[in-house]
Amino acid sequence: MSKSIASERASKGVRLQKAMADAGLGARRDCEEMIVAGRVQVNGRVVQTLPCFVDPASDVVALDGEVIELPIPEDSADSSTTQAASKARAFIYVLINKPKGVITTTSDPEGRRNVIDLVPTSIRRDERLFPVGRLDGDSTGLLLITNDGDLAYQLTHPKFGITKEYRVLTTGLASDEQLQKLRAGMYLVNPASDGTKTSKRAAMESVRIIKRFVDRARGDRTMLSVTLREGQNREIRRMLARVGLKVRELERVAIGPLRAGDLKPGQAKLLGKKDVEKLRAATLGSD
Template sequence: MLIAFNKPYGVLCQFTDRSTPPRPTLAGFGLPPQVYAAGRLDHDSEGLLLLTDDGGLAHQLTDPRHKQPKTYWVQVEGEPDEAQLAALRSGVTLNDGLTRPARARRIDAPGLWPRDPPVRFRKTVPDAWLELELREGRNRQVRRMTAAVGLPTLRLVRVAIGPHRVDGLSPGEWKVITG
């Protein structure tokens, strides 16, 4: 079984949380038993999370050798210039080494659901949206890449993993993917 879930902001990609006070987890969304997340999405990120009860499928979806592209819409602080986009496209040096090249382009603000809490708006600081497609998955990679080129991330939404998209799912909704 493969499930597409639109993970809301602030939800952990696990079914339990031992912290005090406990934070929201996947357990609160009525997901079928025996499924687990195929990959991760930080608690402060939103969007597509795939869940499965098939270990082989989970490995295929998450192992970088299978090169499943992951597509993100990223609201950044600042106005990206061509040099910043070129740096994202060629790979950015982070503290754990050079990233693989990414597809990066500026996009118009997408028609997304409102975030709760909303992103802080500042009149004097411009923001923009980027679409990034990565073929690796380091810890907080998108946020670290945009920060490294001078464009701090304000909002991060994963919209696709390979052919699977979050289209049509509101935050907290999920569906079984067939085929």
């Protein structure tokens, strides 16, 4: 999209990634990646440069060639239209306990089981839900599924600093020196969509030893408790590898105030008003 079009949208309209998130396509950061990858078209033209502004009432936005139905903001619609849209669209929040081997995506061309498959059909049938953040296929634990783009943005963007807690089983007996390096932080190299590489600092908010296992038959192991405020791709695995510890098992046990409770692997539960209010309060109190 040209600069003139982008500047024109700045005066009226919303950011493209926000409009996409509000339509239930993913968290804002996920939508930004879709845009930069060249998968999004506005009025028939591919957009890869941000910021880009759109008018949900008149612009046609498509993802991979499929037109997206964009919700119209309150200030762009008359009150009756807004009230009708509000009643028609209710936000849904589902907490799942992801088992190993299930991938964090909404669909997969290879037909592998994904996290949306864990949500009961009665809940996901009429809504476009998406996962908030990621857990790689070998990792297990808590993941939030929703259609609330704003809350997803707050739970994943670094400036809100929502903590995620993990239980990590590693090979070997972790030392205090290794833990100190993890707390101090390090730079991790990440490939960009255009083929270039960037480095970004990573540090654990907290890391402590829960238990060391001395086992001649199976090999020595260490169970760690790790807390992150910002997660890069496979950050825990990459950081531990840098200090000489290999991950054997990795489970997310908390997202902000949410914990699994009696939620078993593969199960899902619809969050009630109190749990959602706790999540929102966590984003407000993280400044």
